[in-house]
Structure formats: C-alpha cells, structure tokens
Amino acid sequence: MIPALRPGDKIAILSTARKITVPEIEVAIRTFENWGLEVVLGQTIGASYHQFAGDDALRLQDLQQMLNDASIKAIVCARGGYGTTRIIDRVDFTKFKEHPKWLVGFSDITALHSHIHTLGLESIHAIMPVLFPKAGTADSIETLRLALFGEELxxxxxxxxxxxxxxxxxxxxxxxxxxxxxxxxxxxxxxxxxxxxxxxxxxxxxxxxxxxxxxxxxxxxxxxxxxxxxxxxxxxxxxxxxxxxxxxxxxxxxxxxxxxxxxxxxxxxxxxLNLALVxxxxxxxxxxxxxxxxxxx
Structure with missing residues (x-):
C-alpha cells in the first residue's frame, strides 16, 4: 500500500515524454504548494531534444533518480505526448518496489501505469501539470488531491x-x-x-x-x-x-x-473533466x- 501524502511531503515534477517549460507548469507548482507540498523539479523540466524533454538518457536518469529517492513521496509527470516507452525497459524499479510512491499522469504515461501494475503496485491516472491552467479543470485537480491524500473517491x-x-x-x-x-x-x-x-x-x-x-x-x-x-x-x-x-x-x-x-x-x-483513477x-x-x-x- 502506498502511503497517502501529508502536508510537508516532497513531490517531484518531471517529463518522460514531450518537452515542457517551467512557466507552463507554474499554476501546478503553486497548487501543489498550496496543498502544503514541497515541489522538486526534475532535470527534464526545461530540457529540450527535438520533441522530447531531453534525450532518452536524460529522461531515464531523471525518472530513475526520483524513483530511487526515498524522500520523494510522489512523481508527477508534467505532460504526455510521446517518449515513455523509449526508456521504460531501462528503468530499474528495485528501490521503487522497496519504497513505493505515487506516480501520476495519463495519456503516454499509460505505459508507466501498466508497467507499475505488473509490479503489483497502485498509481494514479489523472490530470497533469501542463493542463492545470485550462478552463474547466478545477474538479479534475480536486480529484487528484483527494487521490494523493488518501481521501474517499x-x-x-x-x-x-x-x-x-x-x-x-x-x-x-x-x-x-x-x-x-x-x-x-x-x-x-x-x-x-x-x-x-x-x-x-x-x-x-x-x-x-x-x-x-x-x-x-x-x-x-x-x-x-x-x-x-x-x-x-x-x-x-x-x-x-x-x-x-x-x-x-x-x-x-x-x-x-x-x-x-x-x-x-x-x-x-x-x-x-478527467477524474483521477487509482x-x-x-x-x-x-x-x-x-x-x-x-x-x-
């Protein structure tokens, strides 16, 4: 069972797929901070390699580092696009299985949800930071909060x-x-x-x-x-x-x-309206x- 988040917990935002800039996720960063969370940005935020948030090596390194870091209680993928399947077979989930944490995202991030399911662990299919500023997403964001903090859904x-x-x-x-x-x-x-x-x-x-x-x-x-x-x-x-x-x-x-x-x-x-699903x-x-x-x- 993955522990529910608590105020003061540290979460990471990174991208395993398409590139994204800090200004594009500022609304999400402020939202997470208003929930009492400490936000850590991965190396892939702001990185660029053609369409991707850095080359395969950088995206793999960023994800691996956040999976291995026991102080990180959730990993939120900033956006989808394409690219996660290019790196997933090189990810070592050993420490992640020892200290499970929430993995959040949808679309291309389905690859991670499916892989994590084969490990017998839960993850959260939900709105991603790039979409937080969009009109009509308030309910989607709230269901993500409920899922992360272990409230009833x-x-x-x-x-x-x-x-x-x-x-x-x-x-x-x-x-x-x-x-x-x-x-x-x-x-x-x-x-x-x-x-x-x-x-x-x-x-x-x-x-x-x-x-x-x-x-x-x-x-x-x-x-x-x-x-x-x-x-x-x-x-x-x-x-x-x-x-x-x-x-x-x-x-x-x-x-x-x-x-x-x-x-x-x-x-x-x-x-x-994209309800968070565990x-x-x-x-x-x-x-x-x-x-x-x-x-x-």
Missing part, C-alpha cells in the same frame, strides 16, 4: 444509450487505448482478466480505433473483463471516404457480444438506468 456518470447494465468488481486497469495497444506483448503488458478496464483516446482516425479494438479483442483482452469504462474519444478524425461509425459505435460493436457492465461517456481522458485498486462498477457508479472496495 466515489464517481458517478450520466446514463448513455450504449450502456450495458450490471455489476462487476475487479482491479482497475487501463488508460490510453493507443498505448495499451502498443504495450501488447511487452514487459509492460497487463492481464485484463477479471478486471475493470477503462479506455480513452485522442486525435486518432476512426479506422485506427477499429483496428486497435479488433486487436485487443483477438488477443483476448476484452473477453473476460469484470467491467468496462469508456471515457472520452476526443478529436477523432475520419478519411475522405467515411469509416461509417463513431468511436463509441466501434467500441460497442466489438464488446456487444460480452455480458459485463459497460459505461460509455465516463469522465476520463483528454477533456477538462490504477491497480479493487473497484466495483455498477451500471443501471440511472447511469454508472464506480466505488473503490
């Missing part, structure tokens, strides 16, 4: 015509669909059997969504779920000849043959005509 979602009613309990896993697809067959791949899976994605062609769902289904990752949460599928793209289905319709097609509860439109993903924690999903409810056990 219970979520509800509005009804959706594609929902499938039922109740399922299992460890919560998932994140960005494209990343989960990329991780299949790697050391960071997670079993989804008897688990509550959540999915979200951004800026993908609809046929890509279909191709990834076909692959996940063929590899058995959709067959034995305890439940399924479908978050935001934001800024989807189509071809000149339309694919013919929305992202939600594609997901419905590939999951309709199964019997577990499914909630569409769950507020997680690349939209202002990956690896046992959760119960209830879906009925009133909508969906997610409660940690």
């Amino acid at each position: 219970t979520y509800t979602a509005a009804p959706h015509p594609f929902n499938r009613s039922g109740t399922g309990t299992g460890s919560l896993v998932g994140g960005n669909l494209s990343m989960l697809h990329t991780l299949t067959g790697t050391r960071s791949d997670v079993s989804t059997d008897d688990k509550v899976l959540f999915l979200e994605d951004l800026d993908e062609y609809l046929y890509h969504i279909d191709r990834m769902l076909v692959h996940l289904d063929r590899s058995g990752k959709l067959a034995n779920l305890a439940g399924l949460l479908i978050g935001d599928m934001s800024d989807m793209k189509d071809n000149a000849i339309p694919f013919g289905k929305t992202a939600y319709e594609i997901i419905l097609e590939h999951t309709d043959k199964y019997n577990y509860p499914v909630s569409f439109g769950f507020p997680v993903g690349h939209e202002p 990956c690896g924690r046992e959760a119960k999903l209830e879906v009925n005509e009133a909508g969906a409810k997610l409660v940690y056990c």
